[in-house]
Amino acid sequence: MEEKTISNSRRCYKQWLWFMVLFMSFSVIYVDAVWPMPQMISSSMARYTLNPREFIFQYSSGSSAQPGCSLLDSAFERYFPLIFTDYRAARPRQHNEWFRFPFTVVVHVERAECEGYPDADSSESYKLSVCSGQAALRAETVWGALRGLESFSQLVYQDDFGEYFVNETKIEDFPRFQFRGILLDTSRHYLPLHAILKTLDAMSYNKFNVFHWHIVDDPSFPYQSSTFPDLSSKGAFHPSTHVYTQIDVKRVIAHARLRGIRVLAEFDSPGHTQSWGKGQPGLLTPCYKGTVPSGTFGPVNPANSSSYQFMTRLFKEVTSVFPDSYVHLGGDEVDFTCWKSNPDVRGFMLKMGFGTDYTKLESYYMENMVNITKGLNKTAIVWQDVFDYHEKIPVDTVLHIWKGSPGQIQQELSSITLAGYRVILAAPWYINHIDYGQDWEKYYTIQPLNFTGTEQQKKLVIGGEVCMWGEYVDATNLSPRLWPRASAAGERLWSDERMTSSVIDAFPRLVDFRCRLLREKIGYYDSVNIIKPEDAAILFKAEGHYPKRLTVEAWTSYRDYRNRKYGVLLKNGEDWRSNRVILNREVISPKVLGNFVPLLDEVGQDFVARVHKKIERSGQDKWTTDLSQELFKYALESVGSVLYGERLGLMLDYINPEAQHFIDCISLMFKTTSPMLYIPPAMLRRVGAKIWRDHVEAWDGIFNQADRCIQNIYRTMRQDTNTHGKYPGVLASLLMLDKLSIEDIKASVTELMAGGVDTTSITLLWTLYELARHPDLQEELRAEVAVARQSTQGDMLQMLKMIPLVKGALKETLRLHPVAVSLQRYITEEIVIQNYHIPCGTLVQLGLYAMGRDPDVFPRPEKYLPSRWLRTENQYFRSLGFGFGPRQCLGRRIAETEMQLFLIHMLENFRVDKQRQVEVHSTFELILLPEKPILLTLKPLKSGQ
Secondary structure (H helix, E strand, O other), X not given: OHHHHHHHHHHHHHHHHHXXXXXXHHHHHHHOOOOOOOOXXXXXXXXXXXXXXXXXEEEOOOOOOOOOOHHHHHHHHHHHHHHOOOOOXXXXXXXXXXXXXXXXXXXXXXXXXXXXXXXXXXXXXXXXEEEOOEEEEEEEEHHHHHHHHHHHHHHOEEOOOOOEEEEEEEEEEOOOOOEEEEEEEOOOOOOOHHHHHHHHHHHHHOOOOEEEEEOOOOOOOOEOOOOOOHHHHHHOOOOOOOXXXXXXXXXXXXXXXXXXXXEEEEOOOOOOOHHHHHHOOOOEEEEEEOOEEEEEEEEEOOOOHHHHHHHHHHHHHHHHXXXXXXXXXXXXXXXXXXXXXXXXXXXXXXXXXXXXXXXXHHHHHHHHHHHHHHHOXXXXXXXXXXHHOOOOOOOOOEEEEOOOOHHHHHHHHHHHHHOOOEEEEOHHHEOOOOOOOOOHHHHHOOOOOOOOXXXXXXXXXXXXXXXXXXXOOOOOOHHHHHOOHHHHHHHHHHOOOOOOOOHHHHHHHHHHHHHHHHHOOOOOOOEEEEOOHHHHHHHHHOOOOOOOOOOOHHHHHHHHHHOOOOOOOOOOHHHHHHHHHHHHHHHOOHXXXXXXXXXXXXXHHHHHHHHHHHHHHHXXXXXXXXXXXXXXXXXXXXXXXXXXXXXXXXXXXXOOHHHHHHHHHHHHHHHHHHHHHOOOHHHHHHOOOHHHHHHHHHHHHHHHHHHHHHHHHHHHHHHOOOOOOOOOOHHHHHHHHOOOOHHHHHHHHHHHHHHOOHHHHHHHHHHHHHHHHOHHHHHHHHHHHHHHHHHHOOOHHHHHHHOHHHHHHHHHHHHHOOOOOEEEEEOOOOEEEOOEEEOOOOEEEEEHHHHHOOOOOOOOOOOOOHHHHHOOOOOOOOOOOOOOHHHOOOOHHHHHHHHHHHHHHHHHHEEEEEOOOOOOOEEEEOEEEEOOOOEEEEEEOOOOO
């Protein structure tokens, strides 16, 4: 009996030893699974449990970055669900909340650059220490802090029971090379925005810090230039759906900045420019067959001075859009055949003394290009061909090696660095090519500094780049080709080569890291985008009884914070439906038009009087101005009159302080909403950011106006004042109807107020702009209004029924310049669109802006043609500026009437002109706005005209 007990004890002891061995090996795998490998990492078996409900990020008291640092605040918000992968419903706690045993990640930054952009000299070094109850992260800059947060997130692991742990660890880390890039080619295959954003997220996990955007090339020119819009309208695969607007570019740059990634734009020339020539006649070299033009074109024509004038203007725009201090000029693979065939080019060669050496002609062109960018305070990066042709370029130019065998690459590195130039190495990392098996190994074993040269020469190798060219790569296969193969290069460019020379040792870490990448749906929300009217019909049929769309999170966050009711704009489900049914009868039913017209007509007449006064004061019989603020006041006065039943006095020269405060609140609300499309309001609230405080103050002022109006209405009702049958406004009508609570009424009326100002004022501004561009059309509309007035003897309600072309003009404006970029619905049933199966619950977005410019939907879409809306054929889901169905814009009736009356009065009183040759495009700030002020001239119509 005793012997058996001893034997069992020994057996249990042996099992315990085996368990500890397994446990130790298990722990070591997780502790060392940081990718790329830090410069120094040490860890122990001591591990600490992490509870997502008792976990906080916190700034140290001495850190130069503190709450309100948008870059790190957003990183804290982003890394919480990355650390606690199965706990996405939780939120990071505030530093002042009480915990039993909180685990705190304390961040200390020596030099805050919270609102800046990473650059070529940004320090990314950090130190991370994990011990009981705390992780201390110290970094010289916010960019280093981002890298440290990534390493910490990779240290956290789960056991089989779902518990989170982190081991005691010390890390001292910095990148081996300053430039660690990923190139995406968006010309050969257009990559949708979500694919680029997803790549940026994955880059941050791998500690890459440069997104090289090879944005244009021979096949297409998707960059939408504001200076030369024809480049994309004629050179892109599709002028609306396959372009990157200025809004898209800003979004990519903002997304990259928050992850410590630079955006390096490449506009490659003089070769690789076939798509450029479609939108810029005279830029490319005409090719000849003998003495006759062949009808084909070659590279940019370096003999024409106009080529350099064009490039100067284009790069002036490019360097203003992309904030990085570097710009990539290309300069590779120039085919001289066309230059040789062109007699003008040959004559230029003789004039310049180049003889027949066309490498000298390319040198001349590239020297000019480098000087252009240098004049714009940018440093040029060029492909190695520029050096190989012995071109005279400034010594601060960076050379980019893209071709050659291993031996040739080593020779190129030696030659370029010996000449004193800095180098980026890309040739070994062209991973758009696929080999059978685990081809990551060949990318991992590259030795960037394995060439003959001094230590000083080797310091000139500033980094490397992974290239994903797009001949056979699009959004469907981009990620699986890129990751984790690019991760191999990522470790080579970050880590100590001596510590990471073994493929065998790297393999288990890469396997684990790949699993982390696969777990995350990174960089975007799932949605399906459509632009065809017939597809819109399918979408709206599947929206269900309670249509649901994307909500403005900033607005819901305010209401949650103040414990206020949602209005119908923000509500969903049965609560939305019951409120909407009541509101429809009071706001959008055709029967209410008679209530609105007298109020809106009065405001329109006052606006005309105000313009006449401005013209009189000018002393020039005309008034030239940016009307945006005047139209804002007009729209606010109009919607306020209908909703609240009282005038704010915004058509007067003197605006009382109470009304001015209301204007300021409306403006501030819109101004603060736009940034919160990209930075979560909940995070800004937690850190007490100024933008959140301003947003709350703005909404408080807007709701206070509603409270004052309600008090005035009740005071009037008690006094039983005789209003001579005048409509008291929507708010009073709903209060007297007594079918909704006061809080429900206030919420919906306030949302109507907030949503009914910029939307109508901007539409009217665009309409006046288009009428100024089309004076003949303006006269046609004026004639229609005159006939309507004469036929109805000035009965405005009847006039509105006799101005189809005026109504068509507003529809045409909303086609070309929609207020919203898209309409969204979460579908409640499975649908099939163009043979694609879309599951129930998916967000589907109908692109209004894209559909309005699709030639398959609207013939000659670039033309402003109100008459297209008068045709008898079915318009079938083509006019959706106010939405569709039960969830269409609740203020539609007010907005349409307000804008139609405005145009009637303006056409009867003024001629609208604009500066010639001045074109204005759109930019996105919550809604689509003119990218620059629209200056219009209003002239009074002379008697008899």
